[in-house]
Amino acid sequence: MTTLKMPQMPKIIDQTCLRAFLNSFDNVLTDCDGVLWSGDNIIGRANDAVNKLRSLGKKIFYVTNNSTKSRDEYVKKCEKLGFIASKEEIVSSSFVMAQYLKQQGFNKKVYVVGTSGMTAELDNVGIAHTDIGPEPLTVSPFKLPETMELDPEVGAVAVGFDADFSFPKLMRAASHLEDQECLFIATNTDERFPITDSKLVFPGTGSFVRCVETVAERPPLIMGKPSEKMFTVISEKYQLKPSRTLMIGDRCNTDILFGKNCGLHTLVVLTGVTKKEDLEMWSKSSDEEKHRLLADYCLPQLGDLVDLLKTLE
Helix, strand or coil: CCCCCCCCCCEECCCCCHHHHHCCCCEEEECCECCCEECCEECCCHHHHHHHHHHCCCEEEEEECCCCCCHHHHHHHHHHCCCCCCHHHEEEHHHHHHHHHHHCCCCCEEEEECCHHHHHHHHHCCCEECCCCCCCCCCCHHHHHHHCCCCCCEEEEEECCCCCCCHHHHHHHHHHCCCCCCEEEECCCCCEECCCCCCCCEECHHHHHHHHHHHHCCCCEECCCCCCHHHHHHHHHHCCCHHHEEEEECCHHHHHHHHHHHCCEEEEECCCCCCHHHHHHHHHCCCHHHHCCCCCEEECCCCHHHHHHHCCC
């Protein structure tokens, strides 16, 4: 009988492995929510850690599944919180969505279930789209078939985070997708946003995507992590080698799995979704898919790198 070899827990970065860790990568892809900040608040000294890695010659890219902001808005947020960043270093799921449609030569209109973060990126590549905002249910849902008209110019449905999600939007999106030639795109499928100091659960984009997917009876093309499309956009533009790239994240089923799918080094921080107990459970599991969620390295928080890096000075 073959004995299943249990994987090791992620290695905690300390002085004994710090130099080898730093020498293993030239490029850093870092998630944002749950790693660098929570809402509008910096997590610890994450800004100092990222800026220090930059000063050591590492290329930095901010890689986020959050579709609610444009790249310009992300640059402003980074600057406000003390992170050095340029527009070219921001890679959001909305940006990847727009780039994908551009590469496909898409020349129709996109029905957007989402926010201005998505429409701004579509505008940047000259792709037409529907308006965003509330579409409330003003009549009985059973009367909608008598009153709702579909835009014949729509050739794609793109679903992102939408706090104005409604029954009419769900019905309209699924109806467009009855045409099998209509593209179905999801910015990401994150289950929830990481929020601290609250007992409330903040639903993520995945909740809206799954609603549309259920009614449309077909899966979407996913732009964000753990899909490889996001790394393809970055690597093609900046010629990044997977073997020399580090992915930092707080959510193992998106960030770390993304890193594994793309052949990157991986570092998980415990300031967002994934907790130490999760890592321990996955390392003991007999399910090899759970093993893929285990990062190469681990830190309680990214800011812990600051004091570690001082030991090299």
